[in-house]
Amino acid sequence: MKTRYFVSTILTSLSLVATGAVAQEGMVSTIVNAPLSATGTVLGARTGINVYLQSEAAQGAEFMDPAVVGYGIPAGGQMEISLEGGFERDWDVGISQASIMMVTGAPQQGLPGAKVGYEVSEGDDVNIFVIKPTGDDGLNADTLMSPAKGAAGDPIRQRGIKVLHIGFQQSAFLNSGAVGTVNVRILDSAGDVVSEGSGDLSMIPAPVPQVLPTNFPHAGRNHNWQRVKPGDVLGKTKGTVPIPLMLYGVAPSNDRDEMYAFKGPITGAGVLSTPExxxxxxxxxxxxxxxxxGLIVQDTDGDGTLDPSKDMIIGGVIASAPKGAKGQELKSMNKNGKPVLSVPTEKMAEKPGKRWGGAMMILQFTAGSLPGKYRPTLALLKDPANPDAGDGSAYTYTIVVE
Known part of the structure; x- marks a missing residue:
């Protein structure tokens, strides 16, 4: 049997990306709310999660670096994903490609089976997804890339399996218990384990506002892990794209199907940087x-500008940068002297916007003066009317200054 490694860790559902290396072994890094779901980790809701993977060499967020190759599946082998504990199977929904998508990188550059060559089926245990390559050569991580049109424009192509999106177009599981466990393993043609890992997800008791990664703009370009020079501005410097985020409001119902269907947007929101x-x-x-x-502010008086003294503060930016760096800044893009505020997604990406709803917020980032990794975390307050309640959701982008 080949080398096996395993991890079981309690993970919070409120942060979508670890901002530093994760001190653990195993191929599961963290489990989070999926980018296309407003309530994917809520107790009593339908499951909508992303399982972020990692390797021994690239832990946590470092595994999402396009320079790092993800996982493949050996010829004659398969990947198995089981949901246990607080996850309950919904017998009215089958296990198929519609209920799971393999993804390379984050945001979600999908790896659809019909395009890259795999099939999804139910395992011997009814709670197991089985993913089998359809070709004789398996799925080679070095050549496994997303067919998304914009992916071809990425300076460094994401390769290999890095994320598992469970509850994709439909959800075959329910969040019925306080803690759910996801086990992932890759088997070779002899049935021996090549890699495996496990993670626990603590369900949240009620819906919260969601800030989520998205690659709907720019035909699926990878907006994360962009590489720039000091002073460059994402979205303005040639070859770069601005940072997009999906915003969902709070689902008004605790009914599982109504929560699953909820796609309400947070419109009129933008970021005021600390210098601003x-x-x-x-x-x-x-x-x-x-x-x-900086602060995430929602324009509540409709004047098209942001003023935290009269508009609603709904969250903020937690900035991380190399020690001594200066000049880094994340803020809303500006047009005709006013900030570009969040709008319903379909106004920026019509087809996916009609399907997935939400709102799109577009930001620009100015690179700091020193080389290194800059990691702005955008967090939404659990309840803007009660800031002391803390953050409800968050997502971290990585920008590499060279």
Whole structure:
């Protein structure tokens, strides 16, 4: 039998990407709410999760670096994903490609089976997804790339399996218990385990506002892990794209099917950077001191501008940068002297917007003065009316300055 490694770890559902290396072994890094679901980790809801993978050499968020190759499936082998514990099988929904998608990188550059060569079926245990390559050579990680049109424009192509999107177009599982466990393993043609890992997801008790990664704009380009020079601006410097995020509001119902169908947007939202706040003479409340990179504000008076003293603060930016770096800044893009605020997704990407709803917020990032990794985390308050309640969801982007 080949080398086996295993991990079981309690994971929070509120942060979509670890901001640093994860001190653990195994091929499962974290389990989070899926980008196309407003309630995927809520107790009592239909399951909509992303299982983020990692390797021994590239732990946590580092595994999402396009320079790192993800997993493949050996010729004659298969991948198995089982959902246990608090995950309950819904017998009205079958296990198929519609209920799971393999993804290379984050945001979600999909690897559809019909395009890259695999089939999805139910395992001997009814709670197991089985993914089998259809070709004689299996799925070679080095050549396994997304067919998304924009992916061809990425300076470094994402390769290999890095994320498992469970509850994709339909959900075959329910979040029925407080903690659900996902086990992942890859088998070779002899049935020996090549790689495996496991992670636990603690369900959240009620829906919260969601900030999620997306690659709907720019035909599926990878907006994460862009490589730039000091002073470059994502979305303005040639070859770069701005940072998009999907925003969902709070589902008003606790009914599982109504939660699953909910795609309500958060419109009129944008980011005021810390330099912009200082220029306005605005001092952040003590309860928001963690938002060292700026505030996420929703235009509630409809004037098309953002003013935290009168509009609603719905979250903030937690900035991480190389020590001593200066000049880095994440903020809303500007058009005709006003910030570009979030709008219903279909206004920026019509076809997926009609299917998945939500709102799209587009941001620009100015690279700092020193080389290294810059990681702005965008977090939404669990309840904007009660900032002391803390954050409800978050996502971290990585920008590499060279």
């Amino acid at each position: 706040l200082k220029a306005m003479g605005y001092d952040k409340p003590a309860s928001m001191a963690r938002y060292n990179g």
